[in-house]
Amino acid sequence: MSKHIETICVQGGYVPGNGEPRSVPIIQSTTFKYATSEDMGKLFDLEASGYFYSRLQNPTCDYVAAKICEMEGGAAAMLTSSGQAANFYAVFNIATCGDHVVASSSIYGGTFNLFAVTMKKMGVEFTFVSPDATDEELDAAFRPNTKAMFGETIANPALTVLDIEKFANAAHRHGVPLIVDNTFATPVLCNPFQWGADIVTHSTTKYMDGHASAVGGAIVDSGNFDWMAHADKFPGLCTPDESYHGITYATKFGKAAYITKATAQLMRDFGSTPSPQSAFLLNLGLESLHVRMERHSENALAVANFLKNHPKIAWVRYSGLEGDPYHAQAQKYLPKGSCGVVSFGVKGGRKAAETFMKHLKLGTIATHVADARTCCLHPASSTHRQMNDQELEAAGVSADLVRLSVGLESKEDLIADLTQALEQV
Numbered sequence: 001m002s003k004h005i006e007t008i009c010v011q012g013g014y015v016p017g018n019g020e021p022r023s024v025p026i027i028q029s030t031t032f033k034y035a036t037s038e039d040m041g042k043l044f045d046l047e048a049s050g051y052f053y054s055r056l057q058n059p060t061c062d063y064v065a066a067k068i069c070e071m072e073g074g075a076a077a078m079l080t081s082s083g084q085a086a087n088f089y090a091v092f093n094i095a096t097c098g099d100h101v102v103a104s105s106s107i108y109g110g111t112f113n114l115f116a117v118t119m120k121k122m123g124v125e126f127t128f129v130s131p132d133a134t135d136e137e138l139d140a141a142f143r144p145n146t147k148a149m150f151g152e153t154i155a156n157p158a159l160t161v162l163d164i165e166k167f168a169n170a171a172h173r174h175g176v177p178l179i180v181d182n183t184f185a186t187p188v189l190c191n192p193f194q195w196g197a198d199i200v201t202h203s204t205t206k207y208m209d210g211h212a213s214a215v216g217g218a219i220v221d222s223g224n225f226d227w228m229a230h231a232d233k234f235p236g237l238c239t240p241d242e243s244y245h246g247i248t249y250a251t252k253f254g255k256a257a258y259i260t261k262a263t264a265q266l267m268r269d270f271g272s273t274p275s276p277q278s279a280f281l282l283n284l285g286l287e288s289l290h291v292r293m294e295r296h297s298e299n300a301l302a303v304a305n306f307l308k309n310h311p312k313i314a315w316v317r318y319s320g321l322e323g324d325p326y327h328a329q330a331q332k333y334l335p336k337g338s339c340g341v342v343s344f345g346v347k348g349g350r351k352a353a354e355t356f357m358k359h360l361k362l363g364t365i366a367t368h369v370a371d372a373r374t375c376c377l378h379p380a381s382s383t384h385r386q387m388n389d390q391e392l393e394a395a396g397v398s399a400d401l402v403r404l405s406v407g408l409e410s411k412e413d414l415i416a417d418l419t420q421a422l423e424q425v
């Protein structure tokens with residue numbers, strides 16, 4: 001029976017047997033016992049599946065990973081301790097020293113830093129392309145050593161909407177998978193696999209958790225990319241792994257090859273594993289994700305419409321809004337809503353934005369997005385405060401930009417709060 005996303009959010013991943021706990025159990029144990037060394041040896045050789053040490057795998061984390069896998073319609077998935085770890089593993093699992101990756105330039109600042117600075121030091125080079133690039137411009141970014149393409153469904157904080165189909169086609173023309181960070185959309189609003197993406201990542205810290213309780217990440221593999229058809233590009237998957245007695249992931253594990261390799265090698269060696277307690281909290285968030293995403297989107301659209309018509313607002317960006325440059329793309333990829341994040345400029349620039357935010361009573365100032373409580377950030381006076389106005393423009397962050405993460409409060413109350421704060425400007 002193929003289930004709807006609402007049912008998977010509530011019941012996916014964990015199916016208790018007779019007399020077992022109805023809620024996902026928290027298996028707060030680092031280690032697992034075996035009767036014989038031989039039994040355990042088989043786990044170490046990847047000859048049998050099972051748990052032996054929670055740095056690699058833990059039942060609670062696996063239940064929750066299985067739910068996210070089902071939500072995305074994937075073949076295999078794993079949790080990580082953060083979204084940063086998820087994006088690092090997702091790329092590093094197939095691109096190492098001497099390799100190259102093509103990425104959209106419209107991505108989260110932390111991911112940009114990971115790619116352009118830290119992974120560069122590790123010998124992985126990135127070419128950044130505009131999310132609006134033509135097919136020809138995309139093709140021109142690929143090199144013989146390109147191993148992956150990367151983009152965000154709804155970019156944080158630019159709020160551009162990725163043309164997933166265009167990016168997937170470009171990646172596949174060059175024999176590499178498309179990795180999509182689906183954090184802001186979540187599988188409730190967009191299913192990147194449906195449009196040709198091969199691997200999806202998440203910062204579960206955002207809407208999936210939804211209550212600002214636990215930092216976490218996830219990687220889901222569609223199982224659709226044929227590694228063996230491009231064996232020369234992906235030796236890590238298609239040739240024997242000496243650290244596991246010569247097994248070849250792509251032939252031994254089929255559609256689970258990519259996730260098995262990421263768990264067996266990267267989790268083993270880097271250890272960015274989530275705690276079972278955090279996975280339990282994430283699951284609580286997932287159980288209501290479908291209800292929350294609808295309301296976040298509805299509230300944000302109402303707020304965006306209000307701001308668009310306000311005389312003290314210079315501009316508004318929200319792909320759900322008619323007239324937004326990404327509205328047509330949002331109708332294709334995000335028919336159920338454009339999430340809760342809206343960005344806008346207050347007339348009067350930096351000073352006006354600061355005054356406006358100081359007077360908000362419901363919207364709190366926080367370096368966070370995507371939780372139940374409305375919050376906002378003025379990058380020019382916080383995350384980007386070392387930059388002057390010209391440098392801000394160059395970074396695509398104008399001095400007047402306010403990023404508002406619209407929560408689950410009453411939209412009438414939120415609009416009343418914005419109204420009184422704008423009166424102070």
Ligand SMILES: *Cc1c(COP(=O)(O)O)cnc(C)c1O
Pocket residue numbers: 082083084085087108110111152156181183184202203204205206215216217
């Ligand atoms: C927050 C975020 C990340 C990083 O996730 P953490 O859980 O903070 O490590 C990655 N991608 C996107 C789109 C994000 O919003």
